[in-house]
Amino acid sequence: MSLQQSVFRGFANPVDPAPDELRAWAFQPGSVPLESMPKDWDLLVSGDRLIGTLFDLAMDRSCPARRFALHCLYIYAADGIRTNFKAHPRRRLRKLVEQAQELGDEMMLTWAHNTLVLMAKPQLFDYHNWCEGGLVRSGQRLS
Template identity: 75%
Template sequence: MNAQDPTFHGFANPVDPSPAELRAWAYHPDSVPLSSMPPDWDLLLSGDHLVLTLFELAMDPHCPARRFALHCLYIYAADGIRTNFRAHPRRRFRKLVEQAEREGDELMRNWAHNSRVLLDRPGLFDYPDWCEGGLVRENRRLG
């Protein structure tokens, strides 16, 4: 299944979707609504296994689930920074931030900026902003 398929029929295991399944769903998110997903699905997806797929989706302004993917990137960044990169590799995180700064639009550049601010000042972590979508909804840059 790829992003151009007209329908998406679901995940083999929604708790651990493959990158291809997540990508296909992201271009047809109404086929399996977020409300039908397991609780804390965003937290389950925000790990190393899917981060490159989430990044690709968040970079695509035409992806219907782009803001959801960006929300997961905020969770990924906060999780890595708050665990001093025991949860996620610093090198991968840094590469994603640099790519977002170089190639991203305003939403992605704001994610990169906010990630760098949190890296410099971890005390600015606010759960509603980083893990409940506040920074995505407001598209706000931290000072």
């Protein structure tokens, strides 16, 4: 059964969804609209436990919730960098950036580029861009 054919049956715990639940939802996001999720759900799911799943979804051009997953990658990157990698391991973020550079399309290459720019210049952090979806919507490449 492919990911797209998985039937989303809801989250056992929306505040802490399982990777398979998040994956099933991502291919049927209209079944539980983001507006009905807990406040700041994007911030809640953008942690180490789900980052691999979110990365896979952001890399999948056929995923209806791809932009949401990309938004979560921006949150994850910013959170790691802003906390000097106390929130998330530097090595994990670097591995994701390398994978995006090797296999990603333009959206993922832009995320990887912006993440490396923020690593080099943390003062460029802007909450709206990194945590409220500004860079996802604009597609802007930082310099």
